[in-house]
Amino acid sequence: MNKPLIWVLTVVIAVLGPLLGILARRLVDRIAAKTSARNLTLHRMGFGLARDLAMPVCSLTGLLIALSLPNGLPFSPRAVHQILEAAFMLAVTYALARLAAEVVTTVVRRITGMSGSVSLFSTVTRIVVFVLGVLITLDSVGVQITPLLGALGIGALAIALALEGTLANLFAGVHILASKTVQPGDFVKLDSGEAGWISDVNWRTTTIQDIPGNYIIVPNRKFADCILTNFHRPEQDMAIMVEVSTGYDSNLEHVEAVTMEVARQVMKEHDAGFKGADPRVRFHTFGESGIEFRVVLRTRHYEDQYLLISEFMKALHKRYRAEGITFPYPVRTLAFARDEDPRSWLPASLHTP
The missing domain is CATH 2.30.30.60 (SH3 type barrels.)
Incomplete structure (x- = not known):
């Protein structure tokens, strides 16, 4: 077989490798979409690993076959095999780093009950797996990693001193x-x-x-x-306090009964309230304008307290007006000496002749 034909065949096989990789990747995606598995997590991880490896494995296999043809290489076959081996191991390392990061994150979430994104675990896992994969790749192609590890140790110490804040x-x-x-x-x-x-x-x-x-x-x-x-530990529901006051002439027992009834109704009718809890009323101060007391409600979440307080104040104001219970206005009594003119407290522009 002449060399031009061999070179053409080499190019064709090298191009077919990535094309097969694309087809394999699409096939894995289609199977993953149609498969209804009992353990969705394990199947998602397995299909993800197969998807990551489909393109590099097919491409590198095509190159290996193409470059293994007789008289198809103008240079040493051993060097080509080492390069392809290193590329394959790096591709596997990349896929395993992603898989390990997902496994670690999933396990940590199940053990600790975490919700939301926790990128720290996945980042650290990817870095560790990728560094180990690079070291193994270098060792497999004949590079002595012992001096490299020593140099990395010294470099790591210098980097740790330079990046003290980042590492902290x-x-x-x-x-x-x-x-x-x-x-x-x-x-x-x-x-x-x-x-x-x-x-x-x-x-x-x-x-x-x-x-x-x-x-x-x-x-x-x-x-x-x-x-x-x-506010989510030990429980998400929390107590909130609303300050209220009433006049000195009010019947405190009646005020307490009406306030408790309104609080129970508001907590029951609105999703922001914690329906299993009972509100409380506690009188605490003889104020300047009236008797002050505190209403203790309970809400499901911290952010729900604003809606619950608003609805409670509207309902309480409406009910107090219906029951004739007064909200005291600020009142202050001024006492003057007998020989002092009260008009002296006014500005000069307000004095009348």
Whole structure:
């Protein structure tokens, strides 16, 4: 067989490899879409691994067959085989890194009960698996990795000193997730005043989404050192207090009964209220204008308190007016000396002759 024909055949086989890879990838996607498996997680991971390996395996196999033809290579076949072997191992390493990251994230979520995105675990896992795969690849092609490991150790020490803040954030993020004090999806409030849901904890920052929908980015080191309140631990429902006052002439027992009835009705009729809890009324202060008391309601989530308080105040105002219960207006009595003219307290422009 003459050389031009061999070269043409080599090119054809090299091109067929990626085409077969594309067909194999589409076939895996179609089978994954049609297969109804009992364990969806394992099947998703298996199909994902097959999809990642379809293109590189078919392409590298086509190249290996094409370059193995007689008189088809103008250079050493051994060098070609080493290059293809290294490329294949890197492709497998990439696919295994993605699979390992997904496995670790899934296992951690099931053990800890986390919800939401936790990119820190997947990032660390991918880096570890990929570094190990590169070292194994270099060793398989004849590169001595022992001196390389020594150089990497010295380089890692220098990088650790240069990236002290970054590494501190990394280990702080691991501590945040391992301690289970907060988890993605929890509603927290920092001592600096920021409040919102934990959206993600990555290798450097913790992302908090506040009630208006904006993202608050906090470095992991500062987040781990701050004093925070977790409104989802130990339970998501929470007590809220509404300050109310009534006149001194009011019948306090009647006020308490009416207020309790309104509070129960509002908590029952609105989804924001915690229906299994009973409200409480506690009188606490003889104020300047009336008797002040506190109504304790219970809401399902932190963000529901605003709607519950609003609905309670509207219902309580309407019911007090119907029952004749007064809301006291601010009243202040001024006492003057007998020989003092009260008009002296007024501005000069308001004095009358």
